[in-house]
Amino acid sequence: MIAFLIKLAKNIFSVFLNILPILVVVTSFQLFVIKQPFPDLAATISGMFFVFVGLFLFIQGLEIGLFPLGEKMAFQFSVKANIWWLLIFGFTIGFSTTIAEPALIAVAKKAGEIAAEANAIQHTSESIANYAFGLRITVAFSVGFAISVGVFRIVKGWSIQWFIIIGYICVSIITAFAPDEIVGIAYDSGGVTTSTITVPLVAALGVGLASSIRGRSPIIDGFGLIAFASLTPMFFVMLYGLIIY
Amino acid sequence: MELFYHSAKVLLGTLKDVSPIIGVILFFQLVVIRKKIDHPGRLIYGFCLVVIGLAIFMIGLEEGLFPLGEAMSRQLTNFYFLAKGNAAILEEIDTTGSVYPLLYFWTYIFGFCIGFSTTIAEPALIAVALKAKEVSTGAISPWGLRLAVALGVAIGISLGCYRIVTGSPLHWYIVAGYLVVVCLTFFAPKMIIPLAYDSGGVTTSTVTVPLVAALGIGLASNVPGRSVIVDAFGLIAFASLFPIISVLVYGIISERIVNRSRRKSLRKA
Numbered sequence: 001m002i003a004f005l006i007k008l009a010k011n012i013f014s015v016f017l018n019i020l021p022i023l024v025v026v027t028s029f030q031l032f033v034i035k036q037p038f039p040d041l042a043a044t045i046s047g048m049f050f051v052f053v054g055l056f057l058f059i060q061g062l063e064i065g066l067f068p069l070g071e072k073m074a075f076q077f078s079v080k081a082n083i084w085w086l087l088i089f090g091f092t093i094g095f096s097t098t099i100a101e102p103a104l105i106a107v108a109k110k111a112g113e114i115a116a117e118a119n120a121i122q123h124t125s126e127s128i129a130n131y132a133f134g135l136r137i138t139v140a141f142s143v144g145f146a147i148s149v150g151v152f153r154i155v156k157g158w159s160i161q162w163f164i165i166i167g168y169i170c171v172s173i174i175t176a177f178a179p180d181e182i183v184g185i186a187y188d189s190g191g192v193t194t195s196t197i198t199v200p201l202v203a204a205l206g207v208g209l210a211s212s213i214r215g216r217s218p219i220i221d222g223f224g225l226i227a228f229a230s231l232t233p234m235f236f237v238m239l240y241g242l243i244i245y
Numbered sequence: 246m247e248l249f250y251h252s253a254k255v256l257l258g259t260l261k262d263v264s265p266i267i268g269v270i271l272f273f274q275l276v277v278i279r280k281k282i283d284h285p286g287r288l289i290y291g292f293c294l295v296v297i298g299l300a301i302f303m304i305g306l307e308e309g310l311f312p313l314g315e316a317m318s319r320q321l322t323n324f325y326f327l328a329k330g331n332a333a334i335l336e337e338i339d340t341t342g343s344v345y346p347l348l349y350f351w352t353y354i355f356g357f358c359i360g361f362s363t364t365i366a367e368p369a370l371i372a373v374a375l376k377a378k379e380v381s382t383g384a385i386s387p388w389g390l391r392l393a394v395a396l397g398v399a400i401g402i403s404l405g406c407y408r409i410v411t412g413s414p415l416h417w418y419i420v421a422g423y424l425v426v427v428c429l430t431f432f433a434p435k436m437i438i439p440l441a442y443d444s445g446g447v448t449t450s451t452v453t454v455p456l457v458a459a460l461g462i463g464l465a466s467n468v469p470g471r472s473v474i475v476d477a478f479g480l481i482a483f484a485s486l487f488p489i490i491s492v493l494v495y496g497i498i499s500e501r502i503v504n505r506s507r508r509k510s511l512r513k514a
Contacts, residue, residue: 014368018452021362025355026317033351034320040312047309054302055451057294065291069270069282076278089273096265102299103454105262106306110458111478118474160439161430168423175416184415184478188458191449191485197266199369199447227442230485 011063015056019048058102062197071204078208083155087148090205094147094229097198098140104192108132108139111185120181120245134240139189142236146228147202153224154209157216160224167231174238182241189237190230199226252300259299267292306455314459321352322467343469346410352464356406359460360484361399363453365391370448377440384503385437389495394444397491398484402457405483409464412471415479422486429493437496444492445485457481 030038038044070093077089098104112132116123121131153163175183206225210216274282282288320326327348328334338344364370374387408418430438449457457480465477 017366017368018363018450021366022313022359022452022456025358025362026313029317029321029351029355029358034326036320039316039320044309044313044316047305047307047312049309050301050305051309051452052305054298054300054305057298058302059298061291061294061296061298063291064294065288066266066270066295069274069288070266073270073273073278077273085277089277092269092273096269099265100262100299101451102302102306103449103451105303106311106455107458107481110311110462114462114473114477118472120474160442164442165427165430168427172416172420172423175420181474184475184482187415187419187482188478188480191446191481192454193446195369195449195451195454223439223443225443226446227439230446234482 007063008060011060012056015052015059018055019052023048059196062200066197067200070201071208074201074205075208075212078205079212083152086151086155086209090147090151091144093144093201093205094198095140095144097201098143098193099136100197101193101195103195104136104139104189107185107188107192108135111135115181118181131244134244135185135189135237138236138240139193139233142232143193143198143229145236146232147205147225149232150225150228151205151209153228154206154216155213157213160227164227164231167228167235171231171234171238174235174242178238178241179245181245182238186234186237186241189233193229193233198229202226202229252304255303256296256300259296259303263292263296263299302451310452310455311459314456315463317355318352318460318463319467321355322349322464326351338469344410346407349406349410349468352406352410353403356402356460356480357399359453359456360402361395363450364395364398364448364488367448367450367453369450370394370444373440373444373447381436384499385440385496386499389499390440390444390492393491393495394448394488397444397488398448400491401483401485401487402480404487405461405480406464408479408483409461409471409476410468412476415482419482419486422490426486426489426493429490429497433493433496434500437492441489441492441496445489448488449481449484453484454481457484 030036074089074093077086109128109132112121112128112135115121115131116128121127149163153160178186202225206223274280324335324338324344327344328338334348370391371387374385374390377385377390378387404418408415433441458478461480462473462477465471465473465475
């Protein structure tokens with residue numbers, strides 16, 4: 001019971017730590033730099049309260065239900081399973097966690113609205129939703145792909161920098177062909193994808209793999225999956241842009 | 246009634262968003278591993294919390310975080326605020342229809358502060374920093390790493406704001422950043438490289454990303470001459486690229502320091 005309460009307090013504190021800096025910076029700018037009353041203060045405060053409560057419940061739920069099982073499975077798989085199941089597992093974990101990633105849902109919707117306002121797609125709620133969903137599917141596919149490649153790299157023990165450099169070259173080349181409207185969101189999608197759900201599960205998979213294979217060091221081989229997952233979405237989202245525009 | 250309908254819709258949407266994870270876990274647990282799930286009750290309870298929490302968070306995002314970012318960028322780009330009561334500047338903005346980029350310096354400072362403060366407090370980064378210290382047997386200090394990442398994010402967002410204001414093409418900055426990363430990789434100690442590459446993706450949290458995205462969208466729609474569809478995005482890309490550079494630099498510098506002190510102690514002996 002006490003352990004549970006400590007955990008609860010820790011989660012509340014960590015969500016608070018996410019929001020506090022924003023509140024401090026915004027408040028001090030409002031008071032000392034802008035020196036004007038904040039527009040729609042009440043609505044924003046209640047909205048931030050929703051953010052706080054929602055994120056807390058979300059993280060609490062992940063830690064109670066999904067993470068223990070997911071991490072255990074990731075570990076079991078990395079120790080026992082054959083390479084094909086491992087690759088499939090990596091792909092599906094990457095794909096499914098990305099679909100549920102809150103920041104990506106929000107940013108994809110915003111991107112859809114902006115594309116509609118600029119008349120790049122039709123201005124109906126249906127076509128906005130389709131565009132946003134297409135974006136999310138593309139990103140989820142790329143993260144799944146990235147995790148499989150990353151798992152393969154850890155198993156083989158190849159060094160990470162060559163993959164990253166080749167990835168950079170591919171991204172740079174496709175940028176030259178991609179329509180201007182997609183480049184910004186494509187670059188952003190790399191950083192957006194990997195947050196609350198994806199990082200813990202993927203890190204468990206990476207560290208589990210690296211520590212179960214002889215001659216792999218958890219720090220050199222265990223890290224690096226996230227780096228792949230933030231690189232591939234850029235490439236595939238630009239590809240998506242090439243197709244739909 | 247309206248609110249109830251809206252919440253129900255959001256709830257249904259999040260249910261759809263989370264269900265693939267459940268599908269994957271059940272499939273692998275029951276079909277591939279072929280073992281019973283240890284605590285099915287806890288899994289269902291946790292799943293319910295995730296769905297409800299995500300729904301509340303999404304509502305809060307629409308009502309709180311996005312409006313906050315947009316309000317800040319609207320206020321910081323207001324012509325009267327920029328001119329600070331200086332009639333000559335206001336008139337110049339009126340006649341030329343454009344604003345001198347350096348007048349937006351408070352925006353850059355705001356971006357810097359948001360990036361630095363949210364990153365230094367980020368729980369995921371604290372965890373990674375501690376783990377890195379453990380695995381590197383103390384060679385990577387947690388505070389040094391956190392400071393390096395936070396500075397990288399802060400500089401990234403601030404420079405990203407400058408880019409939106411000037412409207413220069415995003416890909417030049419990114420490609421140039423890649424070149425710097427590739428060059429630094431050859432000089433950096435091997436241990437820090439994967440950590441540096443990862444730090445780009447880890448740092449931008451679920452709360453920071455929507456706020457920063459809203460800031461970018463607000464800037465692009467309020468600065469005269471910018472188009473929302475071309476210029477609005479890119480801040481998060483900057484915030485994920487610059488920490489890679491700053492962590493690599495941190496690795497190179499701290500290796501130099503360690504080597505120098507080692508040489509000194511050798512000479513003494």
